[in-house]
Amino acid sequence: MFKYKTGDEVLITAGKEKGKKSKIERVLPSENKLVITGINIYKRHKKATRNEKAGIFEVVRPVSVANVQVICPKCTKPSRVGFVTRDSIKNRVCKKCKGVLK
Numbered sequence: 001m002f003k004y005k006t007g008d009e010v011l012i013t014a015g016k017e018k019g020k021k022s023k024i025e026r027v028l029p030s031e032n033k034l035v036i037t038g039i040n041i042y043k044r045h046k047k048a049t050r051n052e053k054a055g056i057f058e059v060v061r062p063v064s065v066a067n068v069q070v071i072c073p074k075c076t077k078p079s080r081v082g083f084v085t086r087d088s089i090k091n092r093v094c095k096k097c098k099g100v101l102k
């Protein structure tokens with residue numbers, strides 16, 4: 001089970017987008033990375049090829065999970081995510097308020 005889920009609100013804690021808040025668009029568990037809406041967009045200039053026109057393309061780069069914190073919807077604070085097993089069901093919980101995250 002991965003600590004991060006699509007749709008989680010996160011705070012960027014490092015890198016060029018530090019301090020920004022956005023939502024997880026995609027999770028890449030095998031790389032420990034997250035694609036976050038509007039974060040870490042790089043512009044790529046491309047030359048024209050036979051099939052494509054030249055132009056500037058925006059490329060979204062995944063952000064390492066080490067550089068984000070999930071914002072808990074219950075206590076609205078950036079917090080760490082832990083797991084609690086109750087009735088043999090594993091839940092994600094906020095380590096600050098112990099609230100269960102979806």
Ligand SMILES: [Zn+2]
Pocket residue numbers: 072073074075076077079094095096097098099
């Ligand atoms: Zn919380």
